[in-house]
Amino acid sequence: MNCESVTKLIPLYFYGELPPDEEDSLEQHLETCAACARQAESQRALSAALDRRALEPSAALLAECRHDLMRAVYRQSAIVGRVGNPPPIDHRRPHKSLPAILADWLPSLGPWRMPLGASALLALGFVTARLTAPGAAGPFSLASLTPDVISSIRSVQPAHDGSQPGEVQIVLDETRRRVISGQLNDSNIQRLMLDAAHDENNPAVRWASVDLLRSHSDSSPVRELLLNRVAEDPNAGVRLKALDGLKSYTGDPEVRKVLAQVLVHDDNPGVRIAVVDALTAHADDKMVGFLQGVVGKEDDTYVRRRCMKALEDMNASAGTF
Amino acid sequence: MAQDAPGAVGARLSPKLDEASLIRAVQRGDQDAFEQLVRAYDQSVLRLAVNLLRSQEDARDVFQEAFLRVFRSIDSFRFDCSFHTWLYRIVTNICLDYLRKRKVRKEEPAVVDTPEGPLDRMNDFEEEAAHADPERNMWNRQLGQRIEGALGGLTPRERMVFELRHYQGLRLRNIGEILGTSEEAAKNCLFRATQKMRAVLGDFQ
Numbered sequence: 001m002n003c004e005s006v007t008k009l010i011p012l013y014f015y016g017e018l019p020p021d022e023e024d025s026l027e028q029h030l031e032t033c034a035a036c037a038r039q040a041e042s043q044r045a046l047s048a049a050l051d052r053r054a055l056e057p058s059a060a061l062l063a064e065c066r067h068d069l070m071r072a073v074y075r076q077s078a079i080v081g082r083v084g085n086p087p088p089i090d091h092r093r094p095h096k097s098l099p100a101i102l103a104d105w106l107p108s109l110g111p112w113r114m115p116l117g118a119s120a121l122l123a124l125g126f127v128t129a130r131l132t133a134p135g136a137a138g139p140f141s142l143a144s145l146t147p148d149v150i151s152s153i154r155s156v157q158p159a160h161d162g163s164q165p166g167e168v169q170i171v172l173d174e175t176r177r178r179v180i181s182g183q184l185n186d187s188n189i190q191r192l193m194l195d196a197a198h199d200e201n202n203p204a205v206r207w208a209s210v211d212l213l214r215s216h217s218d219s220s221p222v223r224e225l226l227l228n229r230v231a232e233d234p235n236a237g238v239r240l241k242a243l244d245g246l247k248s249y250t251g252d253p254e255v256r257k258v259l260a261q262v263l264v265h266d267d268n269p270g271v272r273i274a275v276v277d278a279l280t281a282h283a284d285d286k287m288v289g290f291l292q293g294v295v296g297k298e299d300d301t302y303v304r305r306r307c308m309k310a311l312e313d314m315n316a317s318a319g320t321f
Numbered sequence: 322m323a324q325d326a327p328g329a330v331g332a333r334l335s336p337k338l339d340e341a342s343l344i345r346a347v348q349r350g351d352q353d354a355f356e357q358l359v360r361a362y363d364q365s366v367l368r369l370a371v372n373l374l375r376s377q378e379d380a381r382d383v384f385q386e387a388f389l390r391v392f393r394s395i396d397s398f399r400f401d402c403s404f405h406t407w408l409y410r411i412v413t414n415i416c417l418d419y420l421r422k423r424k425v426r427k428e429e430p431a432v433v434d435t436p437e438g439p440l441d442r443m444n445d446f447e448e449e450a451a452h453a454d455p456e457r458n459m460w461n462r463q464l465g466q467r468i469e470g471a472l473g474g475l476t477p478r479e480r481m482v483f484e485l486r487h488y489q490g491l492r493l494r495n496i497g498e499i500l501g502t503s504e505e506a507a508k509n510c511l512f513r514a515t516q517k518m519r520a521v522l523g524d525f526q
Contacts, residue, residue, distance in 0.1 A: 011515040012508060015486055017493050046519050047487070053468050054488055057367045061377060065367055065384040070356060072385060073392055 001025045006036045014043045184216055194225050203235040210238055214245025223249065227258045236268040243274050251282045260290060269300040276303065280310040288316040344404060347395050355395075359388055362405070365489065366412050373416050373484045375469070383419065387412045402498065409491075409499045413481055420477035464522075471521035475514050482510035483518075 006029050012018050013026050030037045156170050182189035190213070197209035210229055216222045222245075229242035239262075249255045256279060263275040276294075279287060291307045295318050298304040308318040340361070346354035366387060370380035390411050398407055472480060481500065485491045486507075491499070497507040 008512055011512050012493075015493075015511070017508070042519055042523065043515065046515065046522055049464060049522060050468065050487060050518075053465060055368075055371050055375070057364075057371045057377075057380065061371075061381070062364060062367055065381055066359070066363060068381070069359065069363075069385050069388050070352075072389055073352060073355065076389070076392075 001029045003029075003033060003036055006030070006033070007039060010036070010040050010043050014040070014047065184212060190216070190219070190221070194221060197225055197229060203233075203238060206233060206235065206238045207241055210241045210245065214241065217245045217248060223255075227255065231258055231262055236271055239266070239268070239271050240274055243271070243278060247278060247281070250278045251284075256282075256284070263294060264297075269303050272298075272300070272303045273306050276306045276310060280313070283314075285314070288314055292316070292318065340404060341400065344395065344398060344400075347392075348398070355392055358391075358404075362408055363388070366408070369412060369484065369489055370416060372488045373480065374419055379419055383412065383415050386415050390415075406495065406498050409485075410501070413485070413499055417477050417481060420480060467522055468518075471518040474517055474521060479510050479514040479517070482507050483514040486511055 006026055009018060009022065009026055013023060018026065030040055156168060158168060180189070180192065184190060184193070193209045193213055196205050197213065199205045199209075206229070210226065213222050214226060217226060226242040226245045230239050230246065233239050233242065243259075243262075246255055246259075250259070259275050259279050263272055263279065266272050266275070276291075280291075288311065291311050295304055295307045295311070298307065311318050340358075343354050343358050347358055363384070367380060367384050370383040370387075371377065374380055374383065387408070391408060398404065472483075475483065478500070482493075482496055485496045485499070486493060493507040493511065494504045497504040500507065
């Protein structure tokens with residue numbers, strides 16, 4: 001093996017792509033040839049440098065990609081159907097009635113038929129209660145009984161007194177992705193949106209819900225939500241969005257009271273500035289003393305200046321005497 | 322010497338699940354089976370697209386386009402190669418198209434100059450680099466620029482072979498199969514790619 005052939009084989013050697021005999025020959029050459037050994041070291045260093053630039057997509061990016069993909073797949077299926085005329089798939093089967101489903105299950109159950117049937121009814125009732133959004137989501141889908149539903153066992157316990165020996169009761173939580181469409185002025189849709197705006201695990205959902213709901217701030221539950229979010233939401237973006245929804249109500253004493261509290265307590269200067277703007281958009285002489293108090297305590301220079309400017313616009317002095 | 326990237330590629334299906342059955346279910350129109358199949362491979366597909374294209378937006382597009390193509394054309398999959406190879410043929414073809422288009426329109430680099438200094442547009446990604454060491458960050462940034470330059474000097478095909486071997490840990494034989502070429506041609510590509518990069522990055526290693 002000469003230096004020229006070794007040079008060509010070094011990358012393959014490094015990536016473990018050489019047959020064992022060639023690898024042995026190459027290693028023998030490297031032991032005796034300093035120039036080739038340096039090349040091998042250069043290859044190793046190159047690889048180490050490139051390793052440091054390896055990118056690992058974030059879990060959030062992967063989740064977004066999955067979500068977008070499945071949305072596209074469902075949308076495509078809904079519009080054109082699956083390519084290639086496949087036979088009907090499970091979730092497209094005509095829905096059977098609950099008694100019909102149970103009738104399908106029960107014959108094979110033999111002596112367990114009635115007690116297990118009763119347990120199944122109980123469990124179904126539980127699942128139905130958890131999955132049905134009354135009036136908003138349409139009837140409970142029996143497709144949720146198929147194995148494609150994500151289930152987790154909430155509890156396992158012996159069945160009630162008087163049941164067959166050995167009978168157990170398993171309570172399942174089942175979740176299924178559903179799409180619910182409707183008008184924002186539909187009370188059921190609005191109720192779901194109000195719930196979503198409190199989803200503590202997902203600020204993006206809260207933000208989007210508040211963003212959509214703020215156009216309905218004439219509804220008293222929505223206004224209450226906006227007040228709650230501007231004061232309580234841990235995410236400044238959501239608080240700002242809620243504040244935006246309250247702009248038409250900055251003359252309302254209750255709204256002003258909450259906003260004044262936010263101006264004093266909110267830790268985000270951007271939110272505090274937006275609150276100053278909202279409060280001073282409505283002429284109110286009672287604000288003078290309050291704003292003077294804020295000027296005296298406010299740490300953030302820009303918020304303080306904004307308050308002072310508001311006081312100046314009200315022909316009031318920034319300080320108290 | 323370097324081995325295959327640990328766990329870089331390959332189905333993450335539970336051993337109990339038979340991939341062939343899953344594919345047949347997808348061919349019958351079962352979208353849930355499709356989702357399971359996607360989840361077995363999607364992480365490695367996204368990793369390939371991200372590392373190859375160095376752009377989250379392009380990687381997202383490639384991800385969606387590739388799996389939608391799989392969904393649309395799975396009926397034509399005849400089990401005459403592994404699903405992994407078939408999927409990667411689709412993914413690499415799309416990625417190569419992206420790379421070729423970039424070559425034509427002189428793609429913007431991953432590291433761009435700003436008034437505040439060089440900005441690595443890939444910093445949004447999770448990296449193993451230490452964040453707290455400014456000296457190392459500076460070195461990494463300079464190295465990053467050089468690496469981007471070196472990778473940019475490769476032809477799309479060299480780039481692809483290198484990515485599949487170095488970052489995805491695929492064997493050259495498999496890479497040849499995916500790219501519709503021979504193992505020997507893949508070897509030559511890898512050699513050219515490493516030579517070019519060593520020439521550019523020599524003093525930085």
